[in-house]
Amino acid sequence: MYKADNWNKLDIIYYYRVFGGVRFVWFRGRTVAALLVLTTVVACSATYALLELPDWKLGSSGVSGKEAGQAALREEEVNKLNKAVSLIERRFLLPTDRNRLLDGAVNGMVESLSDPYSVYKPEEEAEKFNDALQGAFTGIGAELRVENGAVIVESPIRGSPAERAGLQPLDVLLSINGESLQGLTLSEAVTKIRGPKGTKAKLKVQRSGLAEPLDLELVRDRIDLETVHSEMSEDGIGYLTINQFTEDTSAQVAQELKALEARGLKVLLLDVRDNPGGYLQSVVEVADQLLEQGQPIVQSEYRDGERKTDVAQNGAKNDRRYPLVVLMNKGSASAAEILAGALKQSGGAVLIGETTYGKGTVQVPFNGELGDRSLIKLTVYKWLLPDGTWINGEGIKPDIPVAQPDYFQAWRLPRDIELKYDTTGESVSNLQSILAGVGYPADRKDGYFSEETKRAVERFQTSESLPVTGEVDAKTAQRLEERLYAGIQKRENDAQWQAAMNKARELRASAP
Incomplete structure (x- = not known):
């Protein structure tokens, strides 16, 4: 029986709390649920097993525990690895670290499985995961996975910086603060994305259906877990x-x-x-x-x-x-x-x-199976x-x-440019969606900054005591996002919740 307490609380809950923490800010009178701010709960949407699994179920041969244990490398396979290490250490241009070579070999084996949920964590990273479970965490609030070298969003957490910025499932994170994420392992990508509370994470995001990548700026946060x-x-x-x-x-x-x-x-x-x-x-x-x-x-x-x-x-x-x-x-x-x-x-x-x-x-993390403090998580x-x-x-x-x-799918407005009359693009169509969400709809939503879009911006600026320019600068963008987020938290704007409550009332009326 796999027990979490025998795994130092790392193995079972390891990915959904890793690198991250959670902050629940309760709005809607009772305060809303959910500023789960995980730095990146790497592949958090994996299901982790805490159950009895016979040894043969986990063995490499699928026969028995004893036979599985005999599935060691053959002599010629060991010789091949030894020769590879020797060749690298003798002939590679720069000095090498044998521990890193070994970690790379194991990581390569796991990556060869082509399963985004199976990963290897060397000792140092596994210890960081364990340390991260002991307190609050900082992050952006998104679960990620790596597939074919791309860092993919599985889910932004409700109320998190990721959600506020408009990250969506299946978004591809191209870069963080100008550094490319392409080709990195999950842990390498997470290391770049995580950071202290209050620091900025500028993401370049590729979204299906959009011709150009989005530029989103998030502010990392620190919080505690409640579910x-x-x-x-x-x-x-x-x-x-x-x-x-x-x-x-x-x-x-x-x-x-x-x-x-x-x-x-x-x-x-x-x-x-x-x-x-x-x-x-x-x-x-x-x-x-x-x-x-x-x-x-x-x-x-x-x-x-x-x-x-x-x-x-x-x-x-x-x-x-x-x-x-x-x-x-x-x-x-x-x-x-x-x-x-x-x-x-x-x-x-x-x-x-x-x-x-x-x-x-379903994944099971194996802690200590390799004879040290490293960890392998396998599907x-x-x-x-x-x-x-x-x-x-x-x-x-x-x-x-x-x-x-539509405005539930809006993303963060740019801060480095001003949106104004006669401009076009996806940032403008996003602005038009946000304007509709805050109660100042324009005449169109096709990405052209029309005269009516300008007037809608002016009406919003007037209501918020902002300089009335009809152009969306950083202050106007910030206020638009704040008002949109507040509106999204209101139940009357949540179409799914309204439909669910209507169905619940119907069931209540027909109940004996």
Whole structure:
């Protein structure tokens, strides 16, 4: 049995807290959830296993623990590696470090798997990860992965600098503060992106559908981790937000459910939007609290095709069998998808929002397996929905598709140039989207700075007591972004939340 305490709390929760921390600023009266500011929770949307795996399941031969242990390098393979090290040390132009050569060899083996979720961390980096778990963290608030040499955003965290700047899933980070990120390993990219609180991270971002890269400027932040929050409406609809599945999430959910039930809970609305995943065991325990005993939660399929099914062991109490609504979006990944799928197929939940990310594999970090303090994280099996569907690369489709208004997808306005009349480009179309979001729509949104766009800017500047120029300088850009962010936090502007609440009220009205 893999136990987190035996892994110094690094192995299981390792990626979603690595390099990052979280800051929850509660708005909307109770204060909103979510300035999760992770410097870069490298591939955080992986699901991590805390479960019993027979040795042969993890062995290189797939036969038995004993036989797997015999799968050492043959003499000719050892000789090849020795000759490579010797040749480099004898003939390479510059001095070499043997430890770095060995780390490079292991890293090369893991990279040859062509799996963005399998990584090698040498001793120094593994120790930094462990140290990072001991306190608060600083960062930009985005989960990343590296694929084919490109640094890709998996999900910006709600309320984070990354979200404020408009980073979106599948954005490709080209450079940070002028330094290229192309071709770097995940740890190398993260090292460049992380930094002290208050420092600036200037990102160049390639986004599908846009001809030119975006220039975004973020300010790193420092925060602490919290994952669950609940509210209750007067008509008995409970709203439960789960931001990540950590080792404490299940206990937090149990506590919040108990409080909601004590207040007369009739329908539960779970929000896992922009939840990048986390513990496999945690999501199984959460689902167990909401499904009837014996109902399937998730299937695990190993390399030999054998499957194991996790079912609700304890099951929801009789008084906990209330209708379920799940809010999800394209930033809902991995463990969040497990919960949505389990509640849909085994609990009759209604799914609302957008198709999810589509992450269907499980990783296990191996700490100390190489005889030192280095770490290898490997994808060891895939997970399937209760009916056996593998959603990897596809995601889970909602029962009720709901897109957010266009301005929810806006990104940060430029600070190095002024947007003004008769200019064109994607920055102008982004401005027009923001103007609509703050209540001053222009006559168009095609990226041409028209006379009406100028007048819309002037009206906004007048309302904000800014110099009325009709041009968007740094101060106007900052104020526009502040007003847009404040507007996005208001529930009346959240189309997905509104749709979910309408469905919850409908279920409440029809409930016995």
